[in-house]
Amino acid sequence: MESSNVFTIVIPVFNVIEYLSQCVQSVLSQEFYNYEIILVDDGSTDGSGERCDELARHDNRIRVIHQENQGLSAARNTGICAAGGKYVIFLDSDDYWKDKNVLNKISKRLFETHPDVLCFNFEKTDGVTAQGVNFQSTGSMPVGIKAEDSFQYITEHDLWIACAWNKAIRRELFRDGKLRFREKITSEDIDWCLRLALLAESFDYIEDVIVCYRQRNTSISKSVTYQKVATLLDNIEFCVDVLDGVKSNERVELLKPYIAYQYGTLLANISAVPDKDQQKKLLGKAKAYKNFLAYSQNQKIRLLRIASRLVGLKGTIALLKLRERGKLYAGGRN
Known part of the structure; x- marks a missing residue:
């Protein structure tokens, strides 16, 4: 109109x-x-x-x-x-x-x-x-x-x-x-x-x-559910598929750091899922996109990249449990 x-x-x-x-x-x-x-x-x-x-x-x-x-x-x-x-x-x-x-x-x-x-x-x-x-x-x-x-x-x-x-x-x-x-x-x-x-x-x-x-609820652990984190992972998969379907567009490379940040947020949320079996299931699927951590120079993502190289994704998830105390990482809308 x-x-x-x-x-x-x-x-x-x-x-x-x-x-x-x-x-x-x-x-x-x-x-x-x-x-x-x-x-x-x-x-x-x-x-x-x-x-x-x-x-x-x-x-x-x-x-x-x-x-x-x-x-x-x-x-x-x-x-x-x-x-x-x-x-x-x-x-x-x-x-x-x-x-x-x-x-x-x-x-x-x-x-x-x-x-x-x-x-x-x-x-x-x-x-x-x-x-x-x-x-x-x-x-x-x-x-x-x-x-x-x-x-x-x-x-x-x-x-x-x-x-x-x-x-x-x-x-x-x-x-x-x-x-x-x-x-x-x-x-x-x-x-x-x-x-x-x-x-x-x-x-x-x-x-x-x-x-x-x-900020109506700033604590991730109070609002995280398995379904929400699974949907976040699905959205990352969807984004990767969209980029895979784009031909000869220089923005594909420019958008990889964007996906890297979403992946970092995903890891932070996985660490807040209380059920260990559900956490393991999510992490198993998330491993397929670990390579995106290499595309970002964002300070938070660099820390995650270093951690994943040193202790693996499972160890990184364990470290991320400290985030609510401000130790390593805090998720957000960006």
Whole structure:
């Protein structure tokens, strides 16, 4: 659906009544006005759907779509189909934007460099206090880098992460269903970001903190299940298959460090699976992709690569059990 809006902000909503108003108000407070918000209520049962309707009654830039519960990927896909802006930005409904100048900062950069994908920074928060900026030492991408060299810059500076909501994406890339999220899975951003990297032609990055990413449960061991880790492994396998099917594209090599980071996250999660038999089963399949550790210069991945050479993957998993005490590795959205 074409519109005159520069941005479509897609916000999937499911049982987030406690956070929803803060999320939406952080968008409505923007000084840049030319945007639409699509709230996709994915079968909420806690009053979030009614809150969406209430918010829409007070601002005509908000559209609400109600659907039966189908999961985050399906909700995002619904929002994509309804989007009319020139660029699409995702925002999770328990997160919020940093300040009222977010869209001014994004739009200024987009109008200057015209990329297919603009990446931006974010900070972790408990909802009150900032807990650290994600990209701490890298400034914005220098203006003037050629489109064909832009993704190499992004990957060399470790800026391409498995995260849908730290990017503004030209809506034309979503045509023909090429960038639909795979549904009924977790870790859905992993293969989606890889497919986006292969599809887009130009990239950019600004160091400005745009999103406040709410930490609702920072302990991996409290949320890890065998099925979630198995799905993460399936996503890595899917990414490898996608790259194997790509011919004569230099980005295949550039994306191997990206898969290496997901593999590191996989090992960290395997170490948190409490059942030893399940852990052994996962590790048995994960060994097939151990070679990807060699492709990344990320400090965390280098540590894992060294550990795997010295003590093997099984020994590395044992060492990773120390991560919750800050000894070696901490997983995250990147």
